[in-house]
Amino acid sequence: MNDSRSIRIHYGLRAVILLAFALYIGHLVQQDALHYYVAPKLARWVKLCPVPLVLMALSLSVQALFGKSNVLCDCDHRLPRSGHRSVVLYGLFLLPLLLGFLLPDRALGSMAIAKKGISLSYLSTEPKNNVTFESTDPYHTEFAELAKKLYAQPVIPVYPAIFSEIFGAIDTYKQQFEGKEIAVSGFLYPTEAGTANNTFAVSRFLVQCCTADAAPFGIMVDPGKQISLPADTWLEVRGKLHIAHYKGQEIMQITAESITPIPQPATPYIYTSPDSIAAWDQLQITAQTAK
Amino acid sequence: MTTLSPFKILPLLLPTAFLIILGVLWLPHHLELLDNAYIDTFKTAFIGILLEALPFVLAGALLSSLLQVFVPDEMISRWIPRRPVPAILFACLLGILFPVCECGMIPLVRRLIHKGMPLYVAIVFILAGPILNPVVYGATLTAFRSHPELAHARMGLAFSVSCIIGLIIYATVKKSPIRLSVQRESEDTHHRSTRGGRLASVFVHTSDEFFEMGKYLIIGCLLTSAIQTFMVRDSLIAIGDKPLGSYLFMMGLAFILSLCSTSDAFVASTFLHTFPAGSLLAFMVLGPMLDFKNSLMLLALFKTKFALYLFFLIFSGVFIGAVLVSVWL
Numbered sequence: 291m292n293d294s295r296s297i298r299i300h301y302g303l304r305a306v307i308l309l310a311f312a313l314y315i316g317h318l319v320q321q322d323a324l325h326y327y328v329a330p331k332l333a334r335w336v337k338l339c340p341v342p343l344v345l346m347a348l349s350l351s352v353q354a355l356f357g358k359s360n361v362l363c364d365c366d367h368r369l370p371r372s373g374h375r376s377v378v379l380y381g382l383f384l385l386p387l388l389l390g391f392l393l394p395d396r397a398l399g400s401m402a403i404a405k406k407g408i409s410l411s412y413l414s415t416e417p418k419n420n421v422t423f424e425s426t427d428p429y430h431t432e433f434a435e436l437a438k439k440l441y442a443q444p445v446i447p448v449y450p451a452i453f454s455e456i457f458g459a460i461d462t463y464k465q466q467f468e469g470k471e472i473a474v475s476g477f478l479y480p481t482e483a484g485t486a487n488n489t490f491a492v493s494r495f496l497v498q499c500c501t502a503d504a505a506p507f508g509i510m511v512d513p514g515k516q517i518s519l520p521a522d523t524w525l526e527v528r529g530k531l532h533i534a535h536y537k538g539q540e541i542m543q544i545t546a547e548s549i550t551p552i553p554q555p556a557t558p559y560i561y562t563s564p565d566s567i568a569a570w571d572q573l574q575i576t577a578q579t580a581k
Numbered sequence: 582m583t584t585l586s587p588f589k590i591l592p593l594l595l596p597t598a599f600l601i602i603l604g605v606l607w608l609p610h611h612l613e614l615l616d617n618a619y620i621d622t623f624k625t626a627f628i629g630i631l632l633e634a635l636p637f638v639l640a641g642a643l644l645s646s647l648l649q650v651f652v653p654d655e656m657i658s659r660w661i662p663r664r665p666v667p668a669i670l671f672a673c674l675l676g677i678l679f680p681v682c683e684c685g686m687i688p689l690v691r692r693l694i695h696k697g698m699p700l701y702v703a704i705v706f707i708l709a710g711p712i713l714n715p716v717v718y719g720a721t722l723t724a725f726r727s728h729p730e731l732a733h734a735r736m737g738l739a740f741s742v743s744c745i746i747g748l749i750i751y752a753t754v755k756k757s758p759i760r761l762s763v764q765r766e767s768e769d770t771h772h773r774s775t776r777g778g779r780l781a782s783v784f785v786h787t788s789d790e791f792f793e794m795g796k797y798l799i800i801g802c803l804l805t806s807a808i809q810t811f812m813v814r815d816s817l818i819a820i821g822d823k824p825l826g827s828y829l830f831m832m833g834l835a836f837i838l839s840l841c842s843t844s845d846a847f848v849a850s851t852f853l854h855t856f857p858a859g860s861l862l863a864f865m866v867l868g869p870m871l872d873f874k875n876s877l878m879l880l881a882l883f884k885t886k887f888a889l890y891l892f893f894l895i896f897s898g899v900f901i902g903a904v905l906v907s908v909w910l
Contacts, residue, residue, distance in 0.1 A: 345784050389624050499843055502838070502839075
């Protein structure tokens with residue numbers, strides 16, 4: 291049975307672990323590294339976690355230091371009963387902290403794509419109409435509206451903030467965008483690794499909640515010449531859009547005119563935008579004033 | 582007092598082994614060994630799932646402690662309708678009021694059972710809560726922009742499967758299936774006078790809950806992220822080639838991926854052209870009801886026999902339901 295002294299030790303250890311979790315979250319926020327793990331809409335809630343964690347740690351340490359011995363009784367039978375059980379339990383909680391503090395924060399890359407499989411076209415939409423940018427489906431009107439705005443551009447800028455929507459809009463109306471110029475950034479994923487084929491995909495991970503649900507999206511690029519860049523290099527690709535066939539599927543492909551290596555952007559993942567049209571207009575204004 | 586049953590510590594051995602290996606590796610001149618793509622991917626997935634679940638687990642633990650300390654036992658049972666059918670409908674709607682992810686559900690439900698919520702109502706809440714809520718409905722609609730009927734089918738199937746399982750449990754389970762070790766605490770009537778008053782005792786309780794559920798959560802996250810790091814998804818698609826095979830495959834995938842119910846629809850949508858719509862439905866309904874993380878937590882709360890019975894009911898209910906619904910899709 292746990293006596294009051296060992297309960298105090300347990301409470302003390304738990305307080306330290308809870309504090310360490312709070313510190314780790316604080317560390318991630320301070321390093322601006324939270325977005326490597328969770329999407330912004332969830333990050334809000336993760337940032338709040340240190341508050342209850344610290345309060346829990348405080349209450350536990352108050353009990354451990356000043357609690358009356360006859361009150362500390364483990365009547366819930368919830369503390370581990372034996373020595374090595376405690377080691378296992380607290381070791382388990384230390385594991386994420388060790389991993390978190392020791393290893394560098396990295397974004398997912400080509401290795402994860404190889405396991406998950408890349409999407410080269412926007413799968414949840416089907417090409418229905420080949421006439422103009424019209425659509426009766428309310429969920430398609432957003433893409434149609436965006437496609438109109440994209441089509442008016444001399445060079446289509448694929449803003450990271452609405453990457454997936456632009457990708458979807460272009461993919462839905464592939465025929466109309468044939469031959470249009472585009473500029474897109476992402477990291478290099480060699481789709482044909484090990485073959486003589488030079489094509490690669492300029493890719494991004496779409497994250498909904500956390501990195502467990504990260505879905506890789508990519509646009510196929512035909513570099514035209516031999517390139518010697520390793521996988522995971524961040525690139526900006528400019529070129530013309532064409533329809534290509536890949537594994538029995540109609541996809542869009544960029545015939546590259548220029549491929550420039552760039553530094554990894556501050557936010558490597560992409561997220562969905564609630565209103566891509568408004569986001570587009572906003573981004574256009576910012577881009578114009580920057581010029 | 583120190584009775585160690587080998588089956589209880591077996592699931593804990595794996596992470597310990599991990600920890601030892603990591604400790605051995607952690608020598609200054611070996612640090613570059615850790616610097617490889619597998620460990621990076623593993624770490625990113627592991628911390629990602631853990632951080633995602635953390636707010637929900639804390640919220641669940643906090644809510645359950647608040648219930649424990651501030652709400653008298655009779656209050657909950659007074660709110661719940663006496664007769665089974667209205668009670669089950671009530672439990673389905675509870676999810677709309679508390680949009681808690683499934684990880685926060687179990688501590689909350691355990692407290693509710695102690696406070697007098699009937700078992701079948703609690704089970705319906707566990708099953709329906711993570712799916713039948715506005716957040717998940719919105720996320721599913723966004724993921725299936727061109728197939729809104731799938732989002733409606735998901736809600737409908739989750740509703741009917743939870744109601745049917747609730748009725749089956751109401752009719753078949755008479756004895757309390759709560760584990761004895763968990764039960765004992767409710768019989769304990771003497772009030773602890775915690776230092777710092779009731780507020781401090783809320784937080785002490787919260788941390789008890791957090792450590793109790795946290796260990797299952799961390800084991801679940803470890804296994805899930807290991808699978809995500811080392812399993813090649815394309816190689817498994819061949820298994821799901823046969824019409825019914827695809828249902829089993831998608832349900833197995835839902836179980837091992839342990840995704841949050843608000844984001845699994847987006848993962849499902851990437852399979853839209855490879856698998857029939859019915860199997861995606863099975864994926865999206867089974868995942869939130871039953872996955873690695875919460876099956877470990879359910880096993881900790883309920884006796885093994887009942888937990889296995891519940892797993893079987895969920896699995897067959899979702900399977901039959903999804904096949905039936907796929908006729909209309």
